[in-house]
Amino acid sequence: KAGVTQTPRYLIKTRGQQVTLSCSPISGHRSVSWYQQTPGQGLQFLFEYFSETQRNKGNFPGRFSGRQFSNSRSEMNVSTLELGDSALYLCASSLVGSDETQYFGPGTRLLVL
Amino acid sequence: GNSVTQMEGPVTLSEEAFLTINCTYTATGYPSLFWYVQYPGEGLQLLLKATKADDKGSNKGFEATYRKETTSFHLEKGSVQVSDSAVYFCALIGRGGADGLTFGKGTHLIIQP
Numbered sequence: 451k452a453g454v455t456q457t458p459r460y461l462i463k464t465r466g467q468q469v470t471l472s473c474s475p476i477s478g479h480r481s482v483s484w485y486q487q488t489p490g491q492g493l494q495f496l497f498e499y500f501s502e503t504q505r506n507k508g509n510f511p512g513r514f515s516g517r518q519f520s521n522s523r524s525e526m527n528v529s530t531l532e533l534g535d536s537a538l539y540l541c542a543s544s545l546v547g548s549d550e551t552q553y554f555g556p557g558t559r560l561l562v563l
Numbered sequence: 564g565n566s567v568t569q570m571e572g573p574v575t576l577s578e579e580a581f582l583t584i585n586c587t588y589t590a591t592g593y594p595s596l597f598w599y600v601q602y603p604g605e606g607l608q609l610l611l612k613a614t615k616a617d618d619k620g621s622n623k624g625f626e627a628t629y630r631k632e633t634t635s636f637h638l639e640k641g642s643v644q645v646s647d648s649a650v651y652f653c654a655l656i657g658r659g660g661a662d663g664l665t666f667g668k669g670t671h672l673i674i675q676p
Contacts, residue, residue: 485663492668493654493664495664546660549595549612550656550658550659
């Protein structure tokens with residue numbers, strides 16, 4: 451099976467712009483989670499989607515949003531970018547009802563100038 | 564809430580040395596426990612997991628045992644190689660998975676030839 455894929459892999463934006471990141475889960479996985487990784491804060495949970503519904507959200511401002519499509523693919527959007535949004539954004543997929551193991555994609559590295 | 568504590572390092576060892584990376588956790592209920600590894604410029608790879616007390620996860624010579632009485636999940640390897648140099652993350656997730664993974668801050672492991 452193909453693994454989790456994320457596009458784009460690298461992105462450079464300027465403050466105030468918005469960005470959309472995409473994630474395709476492993477075939478058959480219906481849960482998709484997003485994480486932000488920074489040197490200062492480490493790995494932090496952004497949100498989780500299952501069956502096109504956001505089930506939970508981490509402690510991030512409303513500028514961070516996401517959605518999931520009927521084929522389980524997911525996108526996350528960050529509006530009004532700030533310098534502090536520079537990070538590696540990781541997507542993970544899992545089979546709901548199993549042992550909740552999450553499998554990660556390679557990430558999208560976002561640099562905000 | 565949930566939390567994971569692990570030694571941050573860097574931990575520097577010689578090739579063929581014995582490795583232990585300590586991990587303790589705080590969680591409600593009965594979480595699943597994981598070790599992930601991250602190589603430079605890459606996403607997270609699942610190294611091993613354990614879903615209930617006294618389970619032992621193992622992979623590529625690494626082992627960790629789910630100890631409920633001490634709320635620990637220490638990672639061990641009998642003989643490390645240069646190729647094991649990476650950042651190792653201990654993590655947990657609650658039943659249902661909707662709250663996402665809670666990660667430790669990561670341990671940077673450096674193996675010298």
